[in-house]
């Protein structure tokens with residue numbers, strides 16, 4: 001699975017799904033930039049900035 005979003009660290013707009021786990025809020029998915037490795041976490045589509 002892929003996600004298209006501007007990376008804050010480089011010019012890439014492509015993220016891949018690095019990991020996912022089920023939490024009480026829903027599905028927690030870790031996305032990682034294909035070019036620079038920048039990662040962030042989303043829970044059911046909401047960005048959790050604390051784990052970026």
Ligand SMILES: [Zn+2]
Pocket residue numbers: 007008009010011012033034035036037038
């Ligand atoms: Zn990047």
